[in-house]
Amino acid sequence: xxxxxxxxxxxxxxxxxxxxxxxxxxxxxxxxxxxxxxxxxxxxxxxxxxxxxxxxxxxxxxxxxxxxxxxxxxxxxxxxxxxxxxxxxxxxxxxxxxxxxxxxxxxxxxxxxxxxxxxxxxxxxxxxxxxxxxxxxxxxxxxxxxxxxxxxxxxxxxxxxxxxxxxxxxxxxxxxxxxxxxxxxxxxxxxxxxxxxxxxxxxxxxxxxxxxxxxxxxxxxxxxxxxxxxxxxxxxxxxxxxxxxxxxxxxxxxxxxxxxxxxxxxxxxxxxxxxxxxxxxxxxxxxxxxxxxxxxxxxxxxxxxxxxxxxxxxxxxxxxxxxxxxxxxxxxxxxxxxxxxxxxxxxxxxxxxxxxxxxxxxxxxxxxxxxxxxxxxxxxxxxxxxxxxxxxxxxxxxxxxxxxxxxxxxxxxxxxxxxxxxxxxxxxxxxxxxxxxxxxxxxxxxxxxxxxxxxxxxxxxxxxxxxxxxxxxxxxxxxxxxxxxxxxxxxxxxxxxxxxxxxxxxxxxxxxxxxxxxxxxxxxxxxxxxxxxxxxxxxxxxxxxxxxxxxxxxxxxxxxxxxxxxxxxxxxxxxxxxx
Amino acid sequence: xxxxxxxxxxxxxxxxxxxxxxxxxxxxxxxxxxxxxxxxxxxxxxxxxxxxxxxxxxxxxxxxxxxxxxxxxxxxxxxxxxxxxxxxxxxxxxxxxxxxx
Numbered sequence: 001x002x003x004x005x006x007x008x009x010x011x012x013x014x015x016x017x018x019x020x021x022x023x024x025x026x027x028x029x030x031x032x033x034x035x036x037x038x039x040x041x042x043x044x045x046x047x048x049x050x051x052x053x054x055x056x057x058x059x060x061x062x063x064x065x066x067x068x069x070x071x072x073x074x075x076x077x078x079x080x081x082x083x084x085x086x087x088x089x090x091x092x093x094x095x096x097x098x099x100x101x102x103x104x105x106x107x108x109x110x111x112x113x114x115x116x117x118x119x120x121x122x123x124x125x126x127x128x129x130x131x132x133x134x135x136x137x138x139x140x141x142x143x144x145x146x147x148x149x150x151x152x153x154x155x156x157x158x159x160x161x162x163x164x165x166x167x168x169x170x171x172x173x174x175x176x177x178x179x180x181x182x183x184x185x186x187x188x189x190x191x192x193x194x195x196x197x198x199x200x201x202x203x204x205x206x207x208x209x210x211x212x213x214x215x216x217x218x219x220x221x222x223x224x225x226x227x228x229x230x231x232x233x234x235x236x237x238x239x240x241x242x243x244x245x246x247x248x249x250x251x252x253x254x255x256x257x258x259x260x261x262x263x264x265x266x267x268x269x270x271x272x273x274x275x276x277x278x279x280x281x282x283x284x285x286x287x288x289x290x291x292x293x294x295x296x297x298x299x300x301x302x303x304x305x306x307x308x309x310x311x312x313x314x315x316x317x318x319x320x321x322x323x324x325x326x327x328x329x330x331x332x333x334x335x336x337x338x339x340x341x342x343x344x345x346x347x348x349x350x351x352x353x354x355x356x357x358x359x360x361x362x363x364x365x366x367x368x369x370x371x372x373x374x375x376x377x378x379x380x381x382x383x384x385x386x387x388x389x390x391x392x393x394x395x396x397x398x399x400x401x402x403x404x405x406x407x408x409x410x411x412x413x414x415x416x417x418x419x420x421x422x423x424x425x426x427x428x429x430x431x432x433x434x435x436x437x438x439x440x441x442x443x444x445x446x447x448x449x450x451x452x453x454x455x456x457x458x459x460x461x462x463x464x465x466x467x468x469x470x471x472x473x474x475x476x477x478x479x480x481x482x483x484x485x486x487x488x489x490x491x492x493x494x495x496x497x498x499x500x501x502x503x504x505x506x507x508x509x510x511x512x513x514x515x516x517x518x519x520x521x522x523x524x525x526x527x528x529x530x531x532x533x534x535x536x537x538x539x540x541x542x543x544x545x546x547x548x549x550x551x552x553x554x555x556x557x558x559x560x561x562x563x564x565x566x567x568x569x570x571x572x573x574x575x576x577x578x579x
Numbered sequence: 580x581x582x583x584x585x586x587x588x589x590x591x592x593x594x595x596x597x598x599x600x601x602x603x604x605x606x607x608x609x610x611x612x613x614x615x616x617x618x619x620x621x622x623x624x625x626x627x628x629x630x631x632x633x634x635x636x637x638x639x640x641x642x643x644x645x646x647x648x649x650x651x652x653x654x655x656x657x658x659x660x661x662x663x664x665x666x667x668x669x670x671x672x673x674x675x676x677x678x679x680x
Contacts, residue, residue, distance in 0.1 A: 025657065038656040081678060082592065309676070352676035356592060356647050357654070360674065368593055371678060375596065375632055387677065391644035 037357045041398045054358050058090045061346050065333050066210045068301055070104035070217035075299035077290050078111050084305030085366035086355050087347050108179040110293050111169055112286055168367045181293050186261035188285045193524035195292045198424055199340040268516040275381035277510035284427050294341045306345045309352040312404035317386045323503035325433040328411035337429050425501035426525055433501050496525040584608040584615055587670045593678035599630050615665040645677040
């Protein structure tokens, strides 16, 4: 009860301290700390809350999807860039937490090194005016925007720069303590054709299975700890022991790849006409290489550091490149197209801004190397154009990237009717979205253009300029032109084109000759076409065939076929109508 | 009349390629009529530090979208972006996020 004269203790506190100049806001989460970064539209976070938010997002993405089982071997694809470095760092931190919240998988890191010796200046001048529209600068090291740390086809980095980059990379890899693998991009020339084959997928675990696996893992952990085995079971499960952090012979790293391979890689990338096609090809080769490493060393998952911004750009770019059918695989959390190895994208909810801030505030090491499109002008490639478009739009409408990203979350991986186990694209390994029987559609007609132009033959009665001799669509008899002209080269090109999805075919338009491609691609193409052609021969000889696989008959093929020649003529005419 | 300022300008994330590969620059901004803010600083950088391809760094009177600006390790959006008035011994960092990975 109040009493007159009672002392109520300390005098009333003074007013709140004057706000610091320019930072009147407080952290939206803890309402105490001084904000350092603005996330999304107007949410200011202080340093500690930002860190908690960032880490929580990473763990939540992994936990929500429940794809990575305890004890599973996961390969982290590290390019040296900020997003993948952040991802690797998150995994490192996640593994060192107390046992209840510790990440439960066994990681390894792969780094694809592609830097190579400087291209001769003579070649520079020949290449540069044709390919690069901006003026040549003095130093070739800075000018040639080919090389990426990962893939360094015709890279402008000198040997010293390459060695320095590699030593930086190794230093970081050694501090991680995981098993690490450094491969050079030139090794694509030594890949086996089996890398392009989709292996049988492991049985997919349901949510129930996941829970059971986690519970049994935790139980095992407790048992081992109770028995006094010592450290956590994760170290017993093959996580990197400090004694052998690197799984590669150090001598291998010291030697650069054979000059012949480097030369071949340079030749390949020089022959590609547009930067868009170069970037796509690079991406494909890198994927194959990482896949090969994962399969060789027994990794069942690969984690890539694609961020939210990158995935939004990738979604729009894929649409422009004709890969709309595969958006769900290209931009989703998990990508199971390879069968036994699943690619996951744990960084997909982090924007590039958050990644950059986190890396800066918490000193995440990364290695910067110029990429194939470094300093390329805005319209140099579709990727650059789309990136510029989205980022500019984002500056004015801050919800752009997240809207595009949310769209990608809604995409469903539904197989086309009856094509769940159909043929796969040779390069990107998605189910072929090309309907070989659909020659009557505009799409079917359009894909004729991928064959090289040749003078018309007597068979082209409709008078169209292009001859379907090199038709990529229909399974024609190999000698439809009766050997009137040598078309072996077109045959082999047509053979490869036929096995590609629409997006990859569009890409191959910019690759005038398939010879510089790594041998495993051509070998696999050969193998697949040999496997297919006896079947086609079989179908061609049968009349009134109602099988869906009958190539070329489609909606137009009359039941009364006159054998190989007749069918070929029918198809020639059909196609020419649309040319 | 603004007194000369000594600030540290740093570039990261690949932006340093446009500045001869040099990441940290200790610069002394000359005294001038108007106070120094980020807007003026960008003009100054374009004139004095930027070696090539200005369109990859500056767009209009601001930085190109995709380039983050940190002032004393804090987001410039908290400080008024282009209108933030520079103070002596500030550290301004430009990070390009366009080099993904």
